[in-house]
Amino acid sequence: MPKSVFLQAEGNTPKNRIWGFLIVHSEYDYSMKDIARYSKVGYTTLKGIWKEFKEKNIVVQTRAVGKAKMYRLNLKNSVVNKFIDYYWAVVESVIEKDLDIKSKSKIHEDGYKSVAQIAVSARHS
Numbered sequence: 601m602p603k604s605v606f607l608q609a610e611g612n613t614p615k616n617r618i619w620g621f622l623i624v625h626s627e628y629d630y631s632m633k634d635i636a637r638y639s640k641v642g643y644t645t646l647k648g649i650w651k652e653f654k655e656k657n658i659v660v661q662t663r664a665v666g667k668a669k670m671y672r673l674n675l676k677n678s679v680v681n682k683f684i685d686y687y688w689a690v691v692e693s694v695i696e697k698d699l700d701i702k703s704k705s706k707i708h709e710d711g712y713k714s715v716a717q718i719a720v721s722a723r724h725s
Contacts, residue, residue: 629672
């Protein structure tokens with residue numbers, strides 16, 4: 601599986617993989633087991649990082665499903681929101697650089713001007 605644009609730019613570390621997963625999937629809540637699986641981080645590694653995330657109020661528990669506690673990013677935390685902005689800025693800058701986008705409009709060989717519909721991030725969907 602290819603690494604995300606963010607991981608390519610900022611490093612494929614467990615913490616970055618967790619951040620990336622939580623940001624891209626911020627509309628849902630997940631158990632720690634699911635977060636470990638989907639972000640491809642070992643559960644033991646996640647537990648160490650999770651302690652820090654909870655202490656810094658980066659994640660919040662939303663509910664319990666049986667024994668499993670469900671978590672999501674704490675969007676009320678200003679640091680989290682700044683990191684989300686940073687995450688998407690990195691993604692957009694890498695994509696723009698890779699595609700050498702000077703503007704979102706392009707002149708075709710036949711002289712017609714069209715707007716390139718480029719999805720630079722899931723944030724804008």
